[in-house]
Structures are given as structure tokens and as C-alpha cells.
Amino acid sequence: MTSVVPTSALSDGAAGWPRIRTVGVDGMLVSFGDRLGEPANRAALAFRAALDRAALVGALETSTSLVSTYVRFDALRVGHAAMRAALLSLLAARDWYGAPLPEGRRLWRIPTVYGGDLAPQLAEAAQAAGMTSEVAIASLSQSRVRVQTIGFAPGQPYLGELDPAWDIPRQKALSDRVPEGALVVAIRQLVLFSVTTPTGWRHVGQTAFRLFRPEADTPFVLRPGDEVLFEAVPPEQMARMRTDPDGGARAERLE
Numbered sequence: 001m002t003s004v005v006p007t008s009a010l011s012d013g014a015a016g017w018p019r020i021r022t023v024g025v026d027g028m029l030v031s032f033g034d035r036l037g038e039p040a041n042r043a044a045l046a047f048r049a050a051l052d053r054a055a056l057v058g059a060l061e062t063s064t065s066l067v068s069t070y071v072r073f074d075a076l077r078v079g080h081a082a083m084r085a086a087l088l089s090l091l092a093a094r095d096w097y098g099a100p101l102p103e104g105r106r107l108w109r110i111p112t113v114y115g116g117d118l119a120p121q122l123a124e125a126a127q128a129a130g131m132t133s134e135v136a137i138a139s140l141s142q143s144r145v146r147v148q149t150i151g152f153a154p155g156q157p158y159l160g161e162l163d164p165a166w167d168i169p170r171q172k173a174l175s176d177r178v179p180e181g182a183l184v185v186a187i188r189q190l191v192l193f194s195v196t197t198p199t200g201w202r203h204v205g206q207t208a209f210r211l212f213r214p215e216a217d218t219p220f221v222l223r224p225g226d227e228v229l230f231e232a233v234p235p236e237q238m239a240r241m242r243t244d245p246d247g248g249a250r251a252e253r254l255e
Contacts, residue, residue, distance in 0.1 A: 039097040040067040046099035112230040118206035125202040128168040141232040155212035155220035160189040170200035208247030
């Protein structure tokens with residue numbers, strides 16, 4: 001069953017959004033669009049924060065994807081109809097597409113080596129974006145991007161959106177391996193890898209940032225809503241960055 005909230009009061013909601021859909025026997029998904037865009041991502045992040053504050057009866061956990069908020073609930077304690085009604089009531093409370101982002105966000109500055117042997121696909125990605133390598137480095141290193149969601153691997157962020165010039169496709173074939181800390185690009189997004197993995201995204205930068213720390217109380221370092229600047233540094237700094245637990249990164253609170 002899908003419920004659609006009227007969008008007359010939602011400044012950036014396209015017709016038919018947001019929607020509530022049932023996921024399995026104990027989940028509901030509130031989606032704010034069918035494709036990634038800043039307003040839909042903002043809405044998903046803000047709505048999840050509001051859900052957590054509201055502490056709805058029977059709600060057990062929440063999470064977000066690029067444009068959706070998921071809630072898992074105790075189906076023995078609260079029925080589907082009651083949970084759907086509670087979500088509809090919260091959705092109607094405000095324009096989520098223009099809502100403030102969650103509190104407690106941070107701005108991370110992560111030193112990044114672009115191109116060369118450490119990130120060998122920079123020139124290829126730059127050409128696909130219609131740029132020289134130098135212009136591409138300037139564009140990527142000066143783009144302040146939001147952690148839109150965490151997924152695919154533990155603690156791994158999808159970040160964006162980049163300038164429209166970076167709406168470049170994935171590769172037709174996979175790269176066999178990129179290392180942990182690799183910064184890759186495609187479809188106006190950056191991904192920072194938390195593990196060594198094959199990928200169809202182009203490897204344009206390399207960091208020494210450790211995203212997944214299972215020994216820590218908070219094993220995922222970046223959180224949805226955080227912002228990141230991948231600041232360009234010379235390759236000679238990589239050895240020193242690798243001796244730092246944070247890879248040379250530093251964070252400051254945004255709110």
C-alpha cells in the first residue's frame with residue numbers, strides 16, 4: 001500500500017511526493033522523490049531527525065537512503081494503519097523539502113592526493129567532465145559536499161552533489177581494485193571507500209582517512225548530513241598522513 005501526501009504546501013515537492021510504502025512486515029519507507037536532488041535528500045535527513053525526536057509508539061530504528069527515510073517498528077505493538085497514520089501526521093506538520101538539516105553536523109576537511117600513481121583515473125574523469133586535470137582538481141577540492149547517505153560497505157559515504165559537469169557515467173568495465181581511502185567519482189557524486197574493492201567509478205583521489213573503526217564506540221566516522229572538503233595536498237604528504245589516526249583530517253561543528 002502506498003500513501004501520497006498532498007504537496008500543495010511543499011515548495012519543492014513534485015506531484016505525487018512524498019510517499020509512504022510498506023517494506024516487509026515491520027517497516028515503512030517515506031520517500032521524497034524518485035531521483036537524487038538536494039531538496040529530497042534534505043527532506044529525508046530532516047524527517048529522520050524528526051522521527052527520532054518524536055519517538056513514535058512502536059518505532060524501533062530509523063535510517064536514511066539518498067531520498068528516503070526508513071522506519072522499522074514493532075508490528076506486535078503497533079499496527080500498520082496506526083504507524084502509517086502517525087507518519088502522515090508528521091509529514092503534514094511542515095515543508096520537509098525546506099527543513100533545516102539535523103543538528104550536530106560537522107564539516108570535515110580531508111587531505112587528498114589527486115591523480116598520479118595514487119589515483120590514476122583523474123585525467124580520464126576530467127576529460128569526461130570536459131576539464132583539464134588541473135581544473136578538475138580545483139573543482140573537486142573546492143566542492144563542499146554533503147554526506148547524503150551511508151551504504152554499500154561499512155561507514156562508506158555517498159557525497160554530493162557536484163557541479164553538473166561531473167554528471168559523468170560509470171565505467172563500462174570494473175576496475176579490479178581500488179584501496180581503502182580511495183575517492184571515486186561518477187553521476188555528480190563522490191564516494192570515499194571504506195574497504196578495498198572493485199568499482200565502476202573512476203579513482204580520482206586518495207586519502208588516508210579510515211572511515212570504519214569497529215573498535216570505537218561510534219564505528220562509522222562520517223554521518224549523513226556531515227559536509228566534507230577533500231582538500232588537495234601533494235603526494236609527498238601521504239606517508240605522514242598514514243601515520244595519523246585520522247589521516248590528517250580535521251572536523252569542526254556546523255551547528
